[in-house]
Amino acid sequence: MRRTADCVIIGGGVVGSSLAYYLAKRGMTNCVVLEASYLSSGATGRCGGGIRQQWSTEPNARLAIESMALWKGLEDELDRDIEFLQGGYLVLGYTDDDVRQFEANVELQRGLGLDVEVLTPTEIRDRAAPGLDTRGVRLATYCSSDGSANPFLTTQAYADAARRLGVEFELFTPVGRVLVEGGRVTGVETERGTVSAPVVVNAAGSHSLLLARTAGIELPITPWRREILVTEPVERFLDPMVISFSFGIYFRQTRHGAVIGGFADPDEQPGFNQTSSLDFLTTMSRKLGRLMPRLASVKIVRQWAGLYDATPDGQPILGHVPEVDGFIQACGFSGHGFMIAPKVSSLLAQLITGERPDLDIDRLNLRRFADGATAGERSVV
Numbered sequence: 098m099r100r101t102a103d104c105v106i107i108g109g110g111v112v113g114s115s116l117a118y119y120l121a122k123r124g125m126t127n128c129v130v131l132e133a134s135y136l137s138s139g140a141t142g143r144c145g146g147g148i149r150q151q152w153s154t155e156p157n158a159r160l161a162i163e164s165m166a167l168w169k170g171l172e173d174e175l176d177r178d179i180e181f182l183q184g185g186y187l188v189l190g191y192t193d194d195d196v197r198q199f200e201a202n203v204e205l206q207r208g209l210g211l212d213v214e215v216l217t218p219t220e221i222r223d224r225a226a227p228g229l230d231t232r233g234v235r236l237a238t239y240c241s242s243d244g245s246a247n248p249f250l251t252t253q254a255y256a257d258a259a260r261r262l263g264v265e266f267e268l269f270t271p272v273g274r275v276l277v278e279g280g281r282v283t284g285v286e287t288e289r290g291t292v293s294a295p296v297v298v299n300a301a302g303s304h305s306l307l308l309a310r311t312a313g314i315e316l317p318i319t320p321w322r323r324e325i326l327v328t329e330p331v332e333r334f335l336d337p338m339v340i341s342f343s344f345g346i347y348f349r350q351t352r353h354g355a356v357i358g359g360f361a362d363p364d365e366q367p368g369f370n371q372t373s374s375l376d377f378l379t380t381m382s383r384k385l386g387r388l389m390p391r392l393a394s395v396k397i398v399r400q401w402a403g404l405y406d407a408t409p410d411g412q413p414i415l416g417h418v419p420e421v422d423g424f425i426q427a428c429g430f431s432g433h434g435f436m437i438a439p440k441v442s443s444l445l446a447q448l449i450t451g452e453r454p455d456l457d458i459d460r461l462n463l464r465r466f467a468d469g470a471t472a473g474e475r476s477v478v
């Protein structure tokens with residue numbers, strides 16, 4: 098293991114791995130990624146793989162739209178099949194609140210150049226999701242350029258590309274402490290020894306909260322369990338990912354035919370619990386069968402759970418912290434860190450290599466919470 102590096106990245110999820118790649122691509126190849134377990138062992142490997150540009154806040158929408166531009170070229174750039182598919186994304190609205198929120202969303206999204214349509218229930222069935230039970234649906238927003246990718250393949254592809262450029266990945270190497278001297282980060286302490294570096298990036302998902310504390314930084318991140326399941330493969334019937342915030346569900350059909358999806362339990366308590374529950378299995382099966390009757394008797398092959406690293410405004414925490422020079426945050430992604438990772442990581446790579454990021458990420462700095470930022474993203478499950 099290298100004992101000194103230009104940059105240490107804590108966490109080998111999609112964010113840490115993609116950041117390693119974008120840093121190396123910019124010439125900073127003397128980087129080490131320290132991962133407590135295996136690549137994608139955190140939220141990344143547990144996620145739904147959805148890539149949606151339809152967000153309710155400008156920062157999230159911009160990051161998602163600009164990420165999509167990168168997603169489109171990623172298989173060529175990384176020379177790997179990552180099961181990227183632009184099958185669209187259908188957001189179902191059931192309530193007056195949904196209708197009001199969707200109007201605001203569509204105005205924002207179209208203002209940012211996104212081609213998003215508003216569909217009636219008949220149009221949903223005819224054009225986007227044949228067989229969907231639209232009882233109670235008032236309208237949907239639909240963006241045909243949204244899509245999905247395989248989180249494991251994506252993270253591995255980024256990591257392999259970074260390795261080819263000289264980055265070192267140390268797996269099963271938990272970081273115990275971020276080292277700080279005189280208001281500057283100096284490296285990290287692991288069970289296998291210390292790595293010295295002038296820049297340390299906190300990309301440890303929900304555990305970022307704990308790592309930041311070792312450097313005296315308090316992050317407003319709350320871990321929340323989110324459960325998810327996958328069915329046996331069935332004949333292709335669905336192109337877009339389907340989501341509803343009021344009905345509380347998301348699902349998509351993977352390239353191999355399996356349906357993957359989940360919902361947020363409104364009674365969930367915050368914490369690091371990642372166990373699976375029978376309640377989730379039964380409720381999710383019922384919801385899936387209600388919305389897509391052809392799935393009513395499909396077999397569930399596996400269920401699991403992962404953690405959202407939620408912030409008060411549903412937007413990530415990116416960049417420097419005022420108290421500790423060189424300690425960069427790349428965390429707080431809630432339920433959308435996979436889809437925005439490409440742009441977030443390329444922006445952070447610009448910041449770390451001393452260039453001005455080509456999209457303003459300063460407003461996503463930790464400082465915003467000191468000013469009382471809480472209102473934020475509405476389009477989360």
Ligand SMILES: Cc1cc2nc3c(=O)[nH]c(=O)nc-3n(C[C@H](O)[C@H](O)[C@H](O)COP(=O)(O)OP(=O)(O)OC[C@H]3O[C@@H](n4cnc5c(N)ncnc54)[C@H](O)[C@@H]3O)c2cc1C
Binds near residue numbers: 404
């Ligand atoms: C059920 C579920 C569904 C989701 N669906 C979607 C979706 O459809 N689309 C989407 O965009 N997002 C989705 N998300 C969110 C997405 O998974 C995350 O936002 C994203 O994966 C965050 O990536 P990350 O690299 O920041 O974190 P992680 O993937 O959690 O990676 C952090 C890594 O840090 C490591 N680590 C922790 N502590 C230490 C330590 N002390 N030392 C070293 N390493 C450490 C962990 O082992 C982990 O591998 C979903 C999340 C869940 C839970």
